[in-house]
Amino acid sequence: MEKKHNVIKRTLAGMTAVMCMAGCLPALAANAEDKGESYGYHEASEQVAGGWEVVRGDTSPESNPDAVAALDNALKYLDGVAYTPVAVLARQCVAGTNYCMLCKVKPVAPKAKPSYQLVYIYEDLKGDAEFIGRTTVLNSPSEGATGGYSVNDGDTSLSAHEDVLAAFNKAMDGRVGVDVRPIAYLGSQLVAGMNHMLLCKSTVVYPGAEPSYSIMIVYEDFNGNAQLSTSLKIDFGNISEFNRTIHYIANEPTCTKDGNIEYWYNTFSNKYYSDEKCENEISYEDTIVKALGHDFDKPVWTWSDDHTSAHLTVKCNRCGAKVIDEDAVVTKKQVYPATYTGTGFISYVGTVIIDGESWENNCIVALPKLTYTAPAISYEKCDGAVKLSWTEVEGVDEYGVAGYTGGKWKLLDHGKGTSYVLKNLKAGTSYKVAVVAKAGGQWIKDFSNAVTVTPKIVSYYPKFRTQVINGKIGYKWEAVPGAEKYSIALYQANKWQIVKQLDSSVYTYTSPKISGGYYSTVVVAKINGKWVTAQAPAHAVTVSVN
DSSP states (O other): OOOOOOBOOOOOOOOSOOOOOSOOHHHHHHHHHHTTEEEEEOTTOOOOOSOEEEOOSOOSGGGOHHHHHHHHHHHTTOOSEEEEEEEEEEEEEESEEEEEEEEEEEESSTTOOOEEEEEEEEEOTTSOEEEEEEEEEEEOOOTTOOSSOEEOOSOOSGGGOHHHHHHHHHHHTTOOSEEEEEEEEEEEEEESEEEEEEEEEEEESSTTOOOEEEEEEEEEOTTSOEEEEEEEEOOTTOOSEEOEEEEEOOBOOOSSSOEEOSEEEETTTTEEESSTTSOSEEOHHHHEEOOOOOOBOOOEEEEOTTSSOEEEEEEBTTTOOEEEEEEEEEEEEEEEOOOSSSOEEEEEEEEEEETTEEEEEEEEEEEOOOOOOOOOEEEEEEBTEEEEEEOOOTTOSEEEEEEEETTEEEEEEEESSSEEEEOSOOTTOOEEEEEEEEETTEEEOOOTTOEEEOOBOOOOSOOEEEEEETTEEEEEEOOOTTEEEEEEEEEETTEEEEEEEEETTOOEEEOOOOOSEEEEEEEEEEETTEEOOTTHHHHOEEEEEO
16 A cells, blocks of 8 residues: 655646656746746755766655655655655765655645656764655646546556556567566556556666666557557656745736736745745735726717617726727617607617626617697587587597687587587587697697588477377477477468477377367467467478378
8 A cells, every 4th residue: 555645735737638858948948037036946956967966766656765864854844735656766976965766746635636757865974864855757637638648546556557568578589688577567558448547667688787867658450459558767866846945026016917016926836925035924815915907988879870779898007908898789769758748758768788798788769759730520410509520630639629718718628539418409509619639648729720600590390290090180299409388270260270289208198079160270389478479380291080
């Protein structure tokens, strides 16, 4: 079982499966220049090329307790990432000892993925230890990435991976002159078959020959055939990334980009400091000066001529950039119609949504009052009445009939229809009337269509008819406006005689049986206390009684 040693808090860079055996420092230096950084090496980061003595025997951590102790000592004040030694590969005697070992490195976090690194530790003569540098051998792919290596997060011994060991043995079959032994299985990659990555120890078959260590890739096709595709010898003096401290100069924030204070960052401890001696530790958040954000100027809305589309432009007072330059959506349209008594309007609402925030603009278009034309009036004379008719006016609520009396107009009646009967009019009298309309709850006082009307001349002699049955004369007549009584008159003995008076509510009468002969008869009315008889003979009829 692997032993987990003390851990160092840091963020693993690069999550693609790569072989980073050398040449990383120039890239880091260029990146530092791009950011306006200055950087320098820690005093323990001196060049370590030359003088390395590889481990000839067992590379396991258990067989190299001095190297493991140095690793633990370098990690004792650090946390956040677990460094698990897999194989101790080389030592270098300096003013103390440098160690190179392959470690599995994994952040202490849920769902964290491992990587493999060559880790360099310096231990001085007093037993104090620190990191010198590291070289990344294999990284786990980033989340969602395809085609990378599946990094081994379990037992690295080949005895735990018999299929990989079998592929390795097939690839090595027939090779002579060099004894190649697999030490650790690091991971596999699915291609048109499988690539298996291993740490291997190679020794020329010769007495006293010194071994070397390599990262080898064995390719195995889907038919089980295997071959060695890549072998990279480890150069212990070529470290990809040294333990160093980077100096960041202060940068002012802009509207959209964070700035930073002046600070120092140690790449191995993943710690930040506000002083050059790296004594005053701060958090990464403490280094950030938040972006200022845009200072919005007044929004400028531009509407199309037909008010069906709009555009919003907002500039920043601070940097002058167009912060918002978007077409709006007309999301609401309210129509308040114009009437004959008042103006109306159409309300258009343009909306632009930016980062969940809604920007709205209300554009009001005025509608003028409708042009009113008074209805045209026609009329029909009736007995004691006049029937008015008029043309319809669109959009009105109702109509009113007005009469002109006493020097002013007075509303006589109102309703929905387009006709009306003026009743109880006096014959020979003229009446001035007009038809007005109500719209929007208000009467339109336009009397320009006024007309003068008179009723028909009323006949005060009832229209009647007679019928003789069994020597009796039967009468039936029509009512006369204003009649108080009716009477039946016969012309007898050369004069008119009233033979029967009846109430105004009676319109029929049957005479007693009379002698045969010819009789002139008429129905007359009593109006205003007087019998109307002056023209009675002209309205009389002759009745024959057998």
